[in-house]
Amino acid sequence: MGSAYRQDRQDTVQRVKEAADIVEVIGEHVSLKRAGVNLKGLCPFHSEKTPSFTVRADRQTYHCFGCGEGGDVFSFMMQYHRMAFAEALKELARRYNVPLPEEVGTREELAKARQREALYAANDKAAALYHDQLLHGREAEGARRYLAERGIPAEYISRFRLGYAPEQWDFLAKALTREKIAPAIATEAGLLVAKDNGGHYDRFRQRVLFPIISLTGRVVGFGGRILGEGAPKYLNSPESPIFDKGRTLFGLYQNREAIRHSRKCLVVEGNFDLLSLVVHGIENVVAPLGTALTAPHVRTMRGYCDEAYLLFDGDSAGLKAAMRAVPLFLGEQLAAKVVVLPEKHDPDTFIRAHGKDGLLALLNEAKSLPEFVFDALARQHGLGVEGKSRIVSELRAITTAISDRDLQRTLFAGHFAKKLGLPPDVLLGGDTTPKAAPAPIAKPTGQPRNLTPNEEKLFGFLLVHPECIADFLAAGLEESVSSDLGQEILQALKATPANAAGPERILDLIHGPGKSSLSRLLVTTPVYADEVKNEAAQEMVAWLKKNSLKLRKERLLRDISAAHQSQDEALWVRLVAQKKELDEAIGG
Numbered sequence: 185m186g187s188a189y190r191q192d193r194q195d196t197v198q199r200v201k202e203a204a205d206i207v208e209v210i211g212e213h214v215s216l217k218r219a220g221v222n223l224k225g226l227c228p229f230h231s232e233k234t235p236s237f238t239v240r241a242d243r244q245t246y247h248c249f250g251c252g253e254g255g256d257v258f259s260f261m262m263q264y265h266r267m268a269f270a271e272a273l274k275e276l277a278r279r280y281n282v283p284l285p286e287e288v289g290t291r292e293e294l295a296k297a298r299q300r301e302a303l304y305a306a307n308d309k310a311a312a313l314y315h316d317q318l319l320h321g322r323e324a325e326g327a328r329r330y331l332a333e334r335g336i337p338a339e340y341i342s343r344f345r346l347g348y349a350p351e352q353w354d355f356l357a358k359a360l361t362r363e364k365i366a367p368a369i370a371t372e373a374g375l376l377v378a379k380d381n382g383g384h385y386d387r388f389r390q391r392v393l394f395p396i397i398s399l400t401g402r403v404v405g406f407g408g409r410i411l412g413e414g415a416p417k418y419l420n421s422p423e424s425p426i427f428d429k430g431r432t433l434f435g436l437y438q439n440r441e442a443i444r445h446s447r448k449c450l451v452v453e454g455n456f457d458l459l460s461l462v463v464h465g466i467e468n469v470v471a472p473l474g475t476a477l478t479a480p481h482v483r484t485m486r487g488y489c490d491e492a493y494l495l496f497d498g499d500s501a502g503l504k505a506a507m508r509a510v511p512l513f514l515g516e517q518l519a520a521k522v523v524v525l526p527e528k529h530d531p532d533t534f535i536r537a538h539g540k541d542g543l544l545a546l547l548n549e550a551k552s553l554p555e556f557v558f559d560a561l562a563r564q565h566g567l568g569v570e571g572k573s574r575i576v577s578e579l580r581a582i583t584t585a586i587s588d589r590d591l592q593r594t595l596f597a598g599h600f601a602k603k604l605g606l607p608p609d610v611l612l613g614g615d616t617t618p619k620a621a622p623a624p625i626a627k628p629t630g631q632p633r634n635l636t637p638n639e640e641k642l643f644g645f646l647l648v649h650p651e652c653i654a655d656f657l658a659a660g661l662e663e664s665v666s667s668d669l670g671q672e673i674l675q676a677l678k679a680t681p682a683n684a685a686g687p688e689r690i691l692d693l694i695h696g697p698g699k700s701s702l703s704r705l706l707v708t709t710p711v712y713a714d715e716v717k718n719e720a721a722q723e724m725v726a727w728l729k730k731n732s733l734k735l736r737k738e739r740l741l742r743d744i745s746a747a748h749q750s751q752d753e754a755l756w757v758r759l760v761a762q763k764k765e766l767d768e769a770i771g772g
């Protein structure tokens with residue numbers, strides 16, 4: 185692994201970076217609007233009310249002024265899709281048709297990427313086997329009939345890659361062995377279950393299977409519905425290094441274009457509900473994976489739509505789910521409405537009985553989520569003194585559960601307190617200390633390694649005009665940089681040839697918390713017109729010269745005082761003479 189290897193790697197990374205379009209890559213998951221030279225949107229990495237997530241196309245950089253996340257197209261892929269660097273590189277290379285000569289990455293990155301790749305491959309193979317089984321297997325006759333009875337045409341069976349796991353303990357275990365997929369990998373992927381006495385058996389048996397696809401198009405897990413009687417009725421893959429239920433939504437991959445296009449996202453509970461809606465022409469729909477909605481789910485949706493429609497059952501379980509969802513949607517600033525289905529209906533039975541138009545009519549009547557919750561509570565308890573106090577205690581249970589999220593909690597309490605005509609403190613669980621009152625939006629936490637204001641100005645300029653670095657160094661740049669991060673950036677700038685690619689290249693050389701300061705500089709530093717640029721450069725060089733004289737004088741004064749203390753008269757005389765020279769230089 186000599187420097188030739190490193191050079192290769194650097195070249196490949198650079199080629200992929202130049203080919204990739206950061207606005208396109210991020211714009212797929214975040215709604216971006218133009219704001220001057222930048223694009224802005226709501227941050228996919230933290231909850232916020234007003235957009236502070238900024239993408240700058242000419243520098244191929246993004247930065248969030250709310251939480252400080254920032255970087256280049258690779259960091260975005262790694263943060264958003266939770267990929268290792270090697271995976272992000274491979275994915276972008278594939279997408280933008282850049283040939284990868286060989287595997288690129290450190291040994292650790294490669295090991296991590298290989299392990300995840302093996303899990304994807306096992307899932308992908310299983311999906312193919314199950315799909316083939318559903319289409320052609322003799323044992324799948326019942327499953328095919330079941331899907332036909334539920335009105336799912338062949339076209340949708342292949343679009344969603346539906347499958348069937350036959351009623352056998354070793355159908356997949358045997359098939360994967362033939363495919364040379366290690367049982368340990370299949371077990372980690374959740375496809376097989378290890379027996380206590382050694383050996384493995386299939387997790388999914390006698391089930392219609394829905395592959396769950398990540399936003400990068402890979403199979404990360406399965407949801408399975410039992411065919412006939414048996415328990416549990418629904419079974420999902422367990423979580424794995426590639427499958428996080430709290431972040432994944434079934435159907436988002438297949439339906440994302442429809443959601444983005446309509447700016448609305450319907451949320452149903454079951455996979456079959458989702459499929460049925462799609463079959464009937466309503467394609468902007470997702471389903472969580474057997475878990476309650478989470479803030480990351482809502483934040484992900486927010487990147488694709490302006491409004492969510494929750495299709496809940498009208499019973500008390502639906503009300504509880506709606507109550508729990510209120511703070512999530514308030515916190516993520518995504519408008520949500522509740523669609524109440526007539527009694528004894530779920531989305532699947534409803535659309536089969538009333539069709540697309542019937543459901544669209546229900547959507548039109550949908551109530552906003554907080555209104556829905558309030559009205560339901562008011563109906564249940566009344567708005568007398570007694571009723572209000574019952575409502576308060578129900579709502580308090582929710583605020584307590586979200587007490588660690590200031591923004592959600594305060595918005596939630598504020599909203600309902602107003603409706604009840606009570607002070608918000610009443611809903612904040614009896615904790616009336618002022619601490620809970622104003623909701624600060626996450627601010628970047630204090631970074632000890634921050635740049636000084638002068639360093640910000642100097643480096644902001646040098647990032648865009650690296651050709652000026654020689655003049656700046658000659659004027660004493662090194663002396664004027666006092667922060668650790670400043671020194672780090674300076675070394676990186678010195679190591680980068682002035683004409684190398686764009687200023688964002690420097691992002692590759694800075695790691696850790698400094699990356700955030702750097703991405704911020706990259707999105708904020710203006711482009712200087714040539715004449716302004718020269719003027720600015722001269723101004724900065726002049727300041728650097730003056731500052732380095734000032735620093736030298738400070739050092740001399742300290743040395744003079746030390747010489748005086750130690751009664752070293754010869755040194756003292758010499759230093760005082762130097763100071764006199766320096767004073768003349770500063771004065772003149």
Ligand SMILES: [Zn+2]
Nearest residue numbers: 227230248251
């Ligand atoms: Zn953020």
